[in-house]
Amino acid sequence: MAKGQTRVRGFAARAGGWSARHRWAAVGIWVLFVVLAMGLGSAAGMVEVKESDQLKGETHTAAKIVEDAGIEEPAGETVLIQSKDGSVKATDSEFRAAVDAVMKAVDATGEVTDVRSPYDTKTISEDGRSALVQFDMRGASDTAGERVEPVLNAVEKVQRDNASLRIEEIGGASMMKTFDDAFGDDFKQAEYSAVPVALGILLIAFGALVAALLPVLLAVTAIMATMGLMGIASHVQPMGESASSVMLLVGMAVGVDYCLFYLRREREERAAGRDPRTALAIAAATSGRAIVVSGVTVCVAMAGMLFTGLAEFEAMGLASLMAVAVAMVGSVTVLPAVLSLLGERVEKGRIPFLRRKQADGNTESRFWTAVLKGVLAKPVVSVVVATGALLAVAAPAVGMKTQNLTLDQEFGDSLPIVQTYSRVNDAFPGGSDPAEVVVKADDINAPEVKAALADFRAQAVSSGASRGPVEIKLHDAQNIAFVYVPLVGGSDLDKAGESLDKLRDEVRPATLDKVDGVQAPITGQVAGSNDFNDQLVGAVVPVFVFVVLFAFLLMLLSFRSLTVAITSIVLNLLSVGAAYGILVAVFQHGWGASLVGAEGVGAIVSWLPLFLFVILFGLSMDYHVFVVSRIREARLRGRSTNEAIAHGVVTTAGVVTSAAVIMVAVFGIFGTLSMQSMKQMGVGLAAAVLIDATIIRGVLLPAVMALLGERNWYLPKWMNRLPDLSHDELPGDASSEQDVRGPEPVKV
Numbered sequence: 140m141a142k143g144q145t146r147v148r149g150f151a152a153r154a155g156g157w158s159a160r161h162r163w164a165a166v167g168i169w170v171l172f173v174v175l176a177m178g179l180g181s182a183a184g185m186v187e188v189k190e191s192d193q194l195k196g197e198t199h200t201a202a203k204i205v206e207d208a209g210i211e212e213p214a215g216e217t218v219l220i221q222s223k224d225g226s227v228k229a230t231d232s233e234f235r236a237a238v239d240a241v242m243k244a245v246d247a248t249g250e251v252t253d254v255r256s257p258y259d260t261k262t263i264s265e266d267g268r269s270a271l272v273q274f275d276m277r278g279a280s281d282t283a284g285e286r287v288e289p290v291l292n293a294v295e296k297v298q299r300d301n302a303s304l305r306i307e308e309i310g311g312a313s314m315m316k317t318f319d320d321a322f323g324d325d326f327k328q329a330e331y332s333a334v335p336v337a338l339g340i341l342l343i344a345f346g347a348l349v350a351a352l353l354p355v356l357l358a359v360t361a362i363m364a365t366m367g368l369m370g371i372a373s374h375v376q377p378m379g380e381s382a383s384s385v386m387l388l389v390g391m392a393v394g395v396d397y398c399l400f401y402l403r404r405e406r407e408e409r410a411a412g413r414d415p416r417t418a419l420a421i422a423a424a425t426s427g428r429a430i431v432v433s434g435v436t437v438c439v440a441m442a443g444m445l446f447t448g449l450a451e452f453e454a455m456g457l458a459s460l461m462a463v464a465v466a467m468v469g470s471v472t473v474l475p476a477v478l479s480l481l482g483e484r485v486e487k488g489r490i491p492f493l494r495r496k497q498a499d500g501n502t503e504s505r506f507w508t509a510v511l512k513g514v515l516a517k518p519v520v521s522v523v524v525a526t527g528a529l530l531a532v533a534a535p536a537v538g539m540k541t542q543n544l545t546l547d548q549e550f551g552d553s554l555p556i557v558q559t560y561s562r563v564n565d566a567f568p569g570g571s572d573p574a575e576v577v578v579k580a581d582d583i584n585a586p587e588v589k590a591a592l593a594d595f596r597a598q599a600v601s602s603g604a605s606r607g608p609v610e611i612k613l614h615d616a617q618n619i620a621f622v623y624v625p626l627v628g629g630s631d632l633d634k635a636g637e638s639l640d641k642l643r644d645e646v647r648p649a650t651l652d653k654v655d656g657v658q659a660p661i662t663g664q665v666a667g668s669n670d671f672n673d674q675l676v677g678a679v680v681p682v683f684v685f686v687v688l689f690a691f692l693l694m695l696l697s698f699r700s701l702t703v704a705i706t707s708i709v710l711n712l713l714s715v716g717a718a719y720g721i722l723v724a725v726f727q728h729g730w731g732a733s734l735v736g737a738e739g740v741g742a743i744v745s746w747l748p749l750f751l752f753v754i755l756f757g758l759s760m761d762y763h764v765f766v767v768s769r770i771r772e773a774r775l776r777g778r779s780t781n782e783a784i785a786h787g788v789v790t791t792a793g794v795v796t797s798a799a800v801i802m803v804a805v806f807g808i809f810g811t812l813s814m815q816s817m818k819q820m821g822v823g824l825a826a827a828v829l830i831d832a833t834i835i836r837g838v839l840l841p842a843v844m845a846l847l848g849e850r851n852w853y854l855p856k857w858m859n860r861l862p863d864l865s866h867d868e869l870p871g872d873a874s875s876e877q878d879v880r881g882p883e884p885v886k887v
Contacts, residue, residue: 155423180367284315348488358394434467
């Protein structure tokens with residue numbers, strides 16, 4: 140092959156070459172794709188996850204019965220009327236007058252129906268200090284929060300007229316409104332601030348406005364296209380708000396990262412004296428290939444969520460997968476065209492005080508050069524110290540406790556409604572979150588069915604699962620009954636879970652199950668939490684095996700090295716383990732919780748460990764593939780393994796640091812939210828990325844590779860028959876087939 144030519148074998152290099160030659164066509168195709176995706180997605184509409192599809196098990200069965208019957212359960216509301224000092228009892232005239240005033244006030248709004256007196260429903264506390272007025276909101280339950288304000292105002296007016304009593308409202312609609320008011324803008328601000336934060340960091344990294352804008356524009360257009368694709372895909376896999384939020388996070392992270400990798404390599408080659416065409420070809424052949432390998436690996440990791448069987452996780456997995464795929468394709472197709480069109484204009488909008496630094500062609504980091512010198516001089520010490528530190532950080536994860544957070548754990552005392560929730564639970568354990576038995580029969584009014592319902596109501600209390608009152612609502616036309624059972628344990632999910640088990644395993648079999656043709660699945664918040672956790676635990680092994688196995692295979696086939704594939708998996712697992720340890724230390728044990736504005740809630744939200752594993756395993760591959768690709772490239776050019784390691788790490792340190800800082804900043808924004816689950820997610824992701832970009836890539840990876848030496852390229856002889864996805868694409872300098880093909884793998 141003649142010197143100066145470019146050997147093109149892979150998709151990334153071919154795509155980059157075509158894009159550079161057909162610049163306007165490539166840009167036009169991308170714009171058309173984004174517009175079409177958004178248009179088709181808007182026309183198709185977003186199909187949201189149905190309640191009946193959220194979970195499997197009894198929760199799913201109950202929701203399906205209600206859905207098939209066409210029953211729209213209204214949003215239930217409760218007004219707590221409570222003596223502040225205990226001097227007024229529910230039997231006193233003052234208390235009764237307040238109850239009557241509340242009932243008349245809420246009914247007068249015209250927004251409620253079925254207003255029930257505590258004297259009829261027997262919802263008076265054992266000490267006689269508290270009572271509950273219950274009613275339902277008119278209209279659809281999912282929009283009840285938009286109509287509840289007049290009711291809240293009416294209750295507040297009654298409170299002002301009764302200074303000796305505490306009169307507070309709580310329920311599905313009022314909580315919906317409270318949280319939307321308190322945190323809706325909070326979420327939007329966090330999502331919107333991700334773009335300017337990323338842009339600010341890129342300005343510092345590139346020192347030029349145009350160069351900084353490119354990664355953000357690519358990420359934003361990729362997210363816009365993915366939003367449209369989500370609308371189309373939702374007709375096969377329904378989506379939800381959580382899927383959109385996760386897609387935005389992942390799309391922004393990888394979209395910026397991939398463009399950053401590509402652009403930095405192109406600028407590096409131009410600074411080294413390459414002409415623009417050659418610099419672009421080298422970037423396409425090297426960083427482009429790393430982006431493809433990384434993108435496919437991240438997509439595989441995200442696909443792991445599809446094995447959970449949980450609709451929300453499946454939606455998040457598919458949405459994230461699409462975002463990564465779109466960002467990857469955009470990076471290796473339209474980006475080369477834009478860079479070719481801009482040429483030297485990519486340096487427009489220079490930041491004056493960064494001019495000298497950015498004009499310097501030397502891309503090697505002085506800090507990491509010094510660190511690498513010590514690491515490579517004493518690799519054994521570096522491995523022992525770094526591994527020991529990561530294992531120490533990961534150690535608290537051994538005692539991880541997961542659960543669905545209760546309202547007071549999620550929000551603390553930051554909202555008055557949380558205090559109301561606690562008061563209702565103290566006075567009426569389980570009353571704010573009762574178990575709900577959905578009873579379906581051939582004839583709900585048949586004598587044997589009515590007798591079974593009465594027996595169930597009596598035994599629910601006599602068994603100790605509930606202190607009552609147990610309420611029954613009949614829907615004669617649909618032959619369905621709803622039985623509401625306040626669980627002993629209240630907001631203590633462990634104790635409430637034991638009460639639920641009594642209902643499911645003892646009370647129901649002795650009563651309702653004895654009647655032929657009767658179905659009686661038990662749902663509710665506690666039941667949903669238990670069913671969710673059971674399904675999540677069952678999904679851990681298949682998700683873990685799928686993600687690890689396919690990531691291993693992709694690394695093996697892409698780098699043609701068994702050693703690289705194994706070390707990739709081990710290092711990523713160390714990174715995830717350290718993130719788990721930090722989460723447990725901060726949020727479960729409360730160590731340093733105040734430093735991140737958090738509280739030690741005593742548990743990790745149940746969905747987070749599996750979610751973090753999938754996301755982190757995928758995102759960690761970004762850095763790993765990029766750094767190892769650069770090391771392998773240097774080795775292919777004839778450098779010794781140690782020289783290749785030093786060159787690969789120090790030349791990628793700047794871009795990896797910039798990418799990591801952007802990810803940490805974006806994830807850190809979510810760590811500032813008031814919801815504990817969002818704090819946990821933000822802190823976990825930010826901590827893992829920071830550890831990954833520093834200790835893992837800067838110390839442990841080079842130290843391990845230095846110890847392994849030529850064994851880094853080890854491939855058993857029988858594995859040569861495996862498909863070759865390495866696509867070595869070495870431009871210009873490759874003067875021999877050995878240079879192009881790389882070092883011969885060590886064989887046995």
